[in-house]
Amino acid sequence: MVKKSIHELCPDADSLLLPLPLKKNDFRVHIAALGDVGATLLTGLKLMGGDLISTIGIYDLDPKVAERYEAEMNQTGFPFTGQETGEDIFPSLPVVKPVSEENLFSCDMLVFCASKAVPPVTKSTDVDVRMVQFEANRKIISHYGAMAKAADFKGIFAVVSDPVDPLCKEVLLTSGLEPGQIRGYGLGVMNKRAEYFAIKNPEFSSYLTEGRAFGPHGNDLVIANSIENYNHELSLRLTDMTVKANLDIRQLGFKPYIAPALSSGAVSLILTLKGFWNYSSVYMGHGTEGAFLGIKNRIEKDKIIIEDVPLSIPLYDRIEKAYKNLCNII
Numbered sequence: 001m002v003k004k005s006i007h008e009l010c011p012d013a014d015s016l017l018l019p020l021p022l023k024k025n026d027f028r029v030h031i032a033a034l035g036d037v038g039a040t041l042l043t044g045l046k047l048m049g050g051d052l053i054s055t056i057g058i059y060d061l062d063p064k065v066a067e068r069y070e071a072e073m074n075q076t077g078f079p080f081t082g083q084e085t086g087e088d089i090f091p092s093l094p095v096v097k098p099v100s101e102e103n104l105f106s107c108d109m110l111v112f113c114a115s116k117a118v119p120p121v122t123k124s125t126d127v128d129v130r131m132v133q134f135e136a137n138r139k140i141i142s143h144y145g146a147m148a149k150a151a152d153f154k155g156i157f158a159v160v161s162d163p164v165d166p167l168c169k170e171v172l173l174t175s176g177l178e179p180g181q182i183r184g185y186g187l188g189v190m191n192k193r194a195e196y197f198a199i200k201n202p203e204f205s206s207y208l209t210e211g212r213a214f215g216p217h218g219n220d221l222v223i224a225n226s227i228e229n230y231n232h233e234l235s236l237r238l239t240d241m242t243v244k245a246n247l248d249i250r251q252l253g254f255k256p257y258i259a260p261a262l263s264s265g266a267v268s269l270i271l272t273l274k275g276f277w278n279y280s281s282v283y284m285g286h287g288t289e290g291a292f293l294g295i296k297n298r299i300e301k302d303k304i305i306i307e308d309v310p311l312s313i314p315l316y317d318r319i320e321k322a323y324k325n326l327c328n329i330i
Contacts, residue, residue, distance in 0.1 A: 044266025
């Protein structure tokens with residue numbers, strides 16, 4: 001059977017994705033905006049990042065919000081830290097501290113969680129809710145892109161706000177950062193949602209051991225039931241269920257932010273800093289003509305390694321279509 005490679009989208013992708021080498025620990029992570037997503041992501045990083053992150057800087061337009069989370073997070077942790085009790089001791093958790101806008105980019109990773117236009121839960125579900133946010137949020141992120149440029153930022157600019165992939169492109173166009181410094185975090189939760197349905201329905205069980213997720217955190221998402229034994233119709237059905245999972249929560253009357261903030265956000269950010277495989281969006285393209293595409297990848301020393309597995313033609317075509325659509329957004 002004929003197979004294709006993801007690198008055919010951009011043959012020299014690896015040479016274009018060159019972030020700064022990662023340190024082993026002692027990372028300084030700053031979070032911009034402490035709404036539902038930012039606050040939940042902060043909680044995840046606080047509890048899971050103790051052996052990796054030394055400080056988490058928090059910034060919000062409302063200083064009282066930052067003051068609240070400084071107190072709440074620094075009152076969160078395990079007992080007997082530093083005491084000899086004869087029991088296993090969890091590592092010290094990161095210190096959380098407010099930072100000013102002027103010092104926002106004095107860090108190793110800036111996590112952008114700001115959003116101006118989160119649709120209410122009563123909004124019609126016949127549109128891609130994530131793309132509704134684009135025009136308002138691109139204005140906000142372009143401001144932060146200009147700030148990164150002025151600060152000569154050398155770290156990773158991590159985008160969590162929706163729509164993740166187009167906002168990454170906006171950062172590229174406004175910040176002067178290298179493409180490898182910009183990463184999008186929306187695909188992690190799509191993978192976990194696909195797994196959720198695969199656990200509930202044995203028909204999709206192959207996804208748990210053989211499946212992959214590609215593409216944007218939205219309607220052009222590509223879920224493959226299996227890399228080795230790709231079933232097109234089965235994959236399309238699982239993809240549809242995964243894309244609409246957020247609408248299921250909205251129909252219950254809630255904003256679906258907890259799983260994205262933790263699976264796409266905190267978990268994937270930690271995996272990135274550790275140099276482990278994770279789902280995130282990386283740049284595929286030449287100059288500014290490409291797009292950020294969600295894919296399994298990891299950072300190794302001074303470059304990004306993209307998982308390159310043989311893809312069936314129908315699966316490759318789906319990924320290529322998603323990529324071209326992303327290229328056409330900006």
